[in-house]
Amino acid sequence: MNGVQLLLIIGIGIAVTAVARKKSVEPGWLIVVLAAGASFIPGVPRLELDSELILALVIPPLLYSATRGASMSGFGANLRAIIYLGVITVVLTAGVLGWLASLLLPSIGVAAAFVLGSVLAPPDTITTVSHGERIGMPKRVTSILTGESLVNDATALTLFTIAVAAVNGAHATWLGGVGEFFRTAGIGMAIGAGFAVVGLVIRKRLGNPTLETALVMLLPFTAFLTAEQAHASGILAVVTAAFSMSVNLALDPKHQYPGGYRTRLQEESVWQVMDFLLETFVFAYIGLQLRFVLHDLDEADDSAVVRTLIAAGVLLVAAVVFRFVAVFGLFGRWTAHYRSIQRRASRDPRFLPGRDRRRRGEPVAPPTAKETALVSWTGMRGILTLAAAAGVPEFTSSGEPFPGRNEIQAIALIVTLGTLLLQGTTVGWLARKLDFDLTAERAEYARMRAHGRQLARGADDPNADPDASFEAQRLAIGKAVMQRQLTEDVARDLIEEIDLRQAAHHIGR
Structure with a gap:
């Protein structure tokens, strides 16, 4: 890929996005469709990027921003649902799709089939979540999908590593896989937390919004690459670093400093532009690979294209259907357990579920049937699936060609395209059709926002220095979060309001 190609992709993506938003159409899937069609235009060159480069340059900033x-x-409140989706469902999906692939494509072998299963297992819900409020998605569904997207990639990449090792002749076991997952996760989170601590210490000493923003933008890449070099989870390193930085910089009084409001406002705009550019590139890159992947298959074997297309169609349907089965099954089991506890509590007033055993209070209610249906339909595959497929080595450790490499890459692309077109284009329609009643949720948000504004006004001292007064307001908001009077999203909105007022004050001087 050269610079001219990249500029053309971004430029066309801007134009397509502008038209799509005017027509109330999701720009992502439209870019995918147009790019897939453009790949068949004679003379269109193939875009070739190393899979490790895609993972290192695209995944970290998108994850950090999300x-x-x-x-x-x-x-924390939705941890059970997140574990169900981000770990259990991914493992089950990889197993089911790997088993199906071994039946549909017996020539590639069982181990390679499970490589394909692990590649297809993780949904990419980041883009859906980013449009959640606009399409009428309940806050709880947004929290669940966000948590899933931050966990499932690490699970899938661990499975992928184990499956590739099995193809290379390594002895892999489920117990070993569990141990490897916890090892990579633990080291990755420790690395992410370490970089966050260093970033927090350095940032307040720079005293310049441009330098501070540059530091934060380097953080996801540094955490990811360091963790990968340590053979740990780069994804969880980025997630941990992002959580630590964002929470501490916005809400912890110990990490507030003069002029921090300017950096927060600047970062918000920078990350929005970064998200748009990366998402545009990712969707275009997905579509532009279609013709070339099919061509590679045709050159390898005259009948391979037909077999692969049939297998891709079956696996696409299986991926969509199995997510429904897994989500409704796991959430249904949760619902049955929750109702059993309620019945027992109604019969025995002395029964306190969870409080005596774990001191956690009342058990968390499971998602409703509508919420479960919406979560089930958000199974679009994305850039991680394609990057993992591209990361399948050309040769095994013995020097033989990696079995089924072309088929794995073609099926990954077709399933990704299919889920984007099938689910990505209809998830907004489904959310509106389910007609969630968000009245109570919006009323609670408005109540908290009003309470937060009241706290900020109470901390405002008209006789004090204006900057000190603004700082006192932010500290009051942060304290309210620590005391659980406000949620973090409400607090972030209120702090942004205070930052804007402080910036306006300085502009007007």
């Missing part, structure tokens, strides 16, 4: 807006309290 995590910045995530709520730690929301993550």
Whole structure:
């Protein structure tokens, strides 16, 4: 890929996005469709990027940006659902799709089939979450999908590593896989937390919004690459670093400093532009690979294209259907357990579920049927699937060609395109059709926002220095979050309001 190609992709992406938004159409899938069609135009060159380069340059900033807006309290409150989706469902999906692939493509072998299963296992819900409020998605669904997107990639990449090792002749076991997952996750999170601590210490000493923003933008890449070099989870390193930085910089009084408001406002704009550019490139890159992947298959074997297309169609349907089965099954089991506890509590007033055993209070209610249906339909595959497929080595450790490499890459691309077109184009329609009643949720948000504004006004001292007064207001908001009077998303909105007022004050001087 040269610079001219990249500029053309971004320029066309801007134009397509502008038209799509005017027509109330999701720009991502439209870019995918147009790019896939453009790949068949004679003379269109193939875009070739190393898979490790895609992972290192695209995944870290997208993950970091998505995590910045995530709520730690929301993550904790929905941890059970997130574990169901981000770990259990991914493992089950990889197993089912790998088994199906071994039946549909017996020539590639069982181990390579499970490589394909691990490649297809993780959904990419970041883009859906970013449009959640606009399409009428409940806050709880947004929190669940955000948490899933931050966990499932690490699970899938661990499975992918184990499956590739099995193809290379290594002895892999489920117990060993579990141990490897916890090892890579633990080291990755430790690395992410370490970089966050260093970033927090350095940032307040720079005293320049441009330098501070540059430091934060380097953080996801540094955390990811360091963790990968340590054979740990770069994804969890980025997630941990983003959580630590965003929460501490916005809400912890110890990490507030003069002029910090300017950096926060600048970063918000920078990350929005970064998200748009990366998402545009990713969707275009997905579509532009279609013709070339099919051509590679045709050159290898005259009948390979037909077999691969049939297998891709079956696996696409299986991926969509199995997510429904897994989500409804796991959430249904949760619902049955929750109702059983309620019935027992109604019969025995002395029964306190969870409080005596774990001191956690009342058990968290499972998602409703509508929420479960919407979560089930958000199974679009994305850039991680394609990057993992591209990362399948050309040769095994014995020097033989890696079995089924072309088929794995072609099926990954077709399934990704299919889920984007099938689910990505209809998830907004489904959310509106389910007609969620968000009245109580919006009323609670408005109540908290009003309470937060009241706290800020109470901390405002008209006789004090204006900057000190603004700082006192932010500290009051941060304290309210620590005391659980406000949620993190409400607090971030209020702090942004205070930052804007402070910036306007300085502009007007």
